[in-house]
Amino acid sequence: MNLFDQLVLLATGLVAIYAIWMLMGRQKDEATKHFANIYYMISFAVLLVSGLLLIFLGWEILGLLGHGSGTSKFVAVVATLIPFSLATGLVSRFYPEYEKMYLGTMLLGIVLIAISRFADMGTFAKIIYPIFHSIAGLTIFIIPIMTVKNGVMSKCFYWVTVGGTLIGLGGIALGFLTAGKQLLFFSPEFVLMILAPLLFLTAFSYMWGLKCGDK
Numbered sequence: 001m002n003l004f005d006q007l008v009l010l011a012t013g014l015v016a017i018y019a020i021w022m023l024m025g026r027q028k029d030e031a032t033k034h035f036a037n038i039y040y041m042i043s044f045a046v047l048l049v050s051g052l053l054l055i056f057l058g059w060e061i062l063g064l065l066g067h068g069s070g071t072s073k074f075v076a077v078v079a080t081l082i083p084f085s086l087a088t089g090l091v092s093r094f095y096p097e098y099e100k101m102y103l104g105t106m107l108l109g110i111v112l113i114a115i116s117r118f119a120d121m122g123t124f125a126k127i128i129y130p131i132f133h134s135i136a137g138l139t140i141f142i143i144p145i146m147t148v149k150n151g152v153m154s155k156c157f158y159w160v161t162v163g164g165t166l167i168g169l170g171g172i173a174l175g176f177l178t179a180g181k182q183l184l185f186f187s188p189e190f191v192l193m194i195l196a197p198l199l200f201l202t203a204f205s206y207m208w209g210l211k212c213g214d215k
Contacts, residue, residue, distance in 0.1 A: 001058045005196040009051040012200040016048035019207040032214075039089030040210060046081040047203055059192050077114045080133070083167050084109065086206065087139035090160070094147055106136065133168060140164025144209065157213030163205030166198055 023041045026032040084106040091102040109132030116128045144160040147153040 001054070001196075006055050008196040008200050009055050012196070012203045013048050013051045015200070015203040015207055016044040016051070019044045019203070019210070020048070022207070022211060034093055036089040036093035039085045039092060040206075043082050043085035043089070043206070044203070046078060046085070047199065050079055050082070051199060054196075059195075077110065077117055080110055080113055080129075080136075082202075083133060083136040083140060083164065086160075086164070087136040090139060090143045094143055094152070102139075106132070109135070137164055137168025141168070144213070153213045157209050159205045159209030160213065161209075163202045163209065166205065167202045 020041050023037045023044070027034075027037045027041075088099070088103050088106050092099045095102075109128075112128050113132065141161050141164045144153065144157045144164075148155055148157050
């Protein structure tokens with residue numbers, strides 16, 4: 001990891017800290033208090049911790065350039081909380097009647113991904129990660145578009161869709177690589193080249209969309 005990557009990851013952490021502070025303020029205000037804020041904060045907290053781990057331990061913890069270690073497998077599982085938590089938060093706020101069902105689906109995904117990573121389950125491990133990341137990614141992509149279209153949120157909320165698209169592509173690419181496959185042109189070298197800026201753009205897009213999306 002070069003100095004540029006470390007600085008970008010540090011900036012990502014600062015964005016995540018600001019987002020957590022902003023969401024804590026909303027949660028204290030009765031007018032904006034909602035359990036969705038908790039899901040959002042989990043997403044940013046994991047993003048913050050992931051960035052700090054990468055700064056101090058390097059890209060090796062992702063296990064992209066060789067067989068994944070126990071640490072890389074753990075990181076792959078924990079990283080799923082970023083899109084999973086945000087997607088669940090969106091469902092919680094805008095479609096609360098489906099919150100429990102969706103939360104159950106995401107928890108099932110985390111369990112299955114953990115089992116597939118640590119038990120080395122071959123083909124199952126190669127498909128389960130992209131499947132659940134696709135579900136979360138599509139949720140983050142579609143819900144902001146629908147809320148803006150229905151006049152519930154301002155067009156600024158589209159930034160959440162942008163963040164969801166970025167983290168979805170990155171998560172699926174990482175999932176293929178850690179399972180020993182390559183998605184299109186997302187080679188290990190290419191993923192490592194774009195990963196730090198991708199994480200920063202994801203964090204900023206999420207933060208900006210949540211900050212200015214409310215009418």
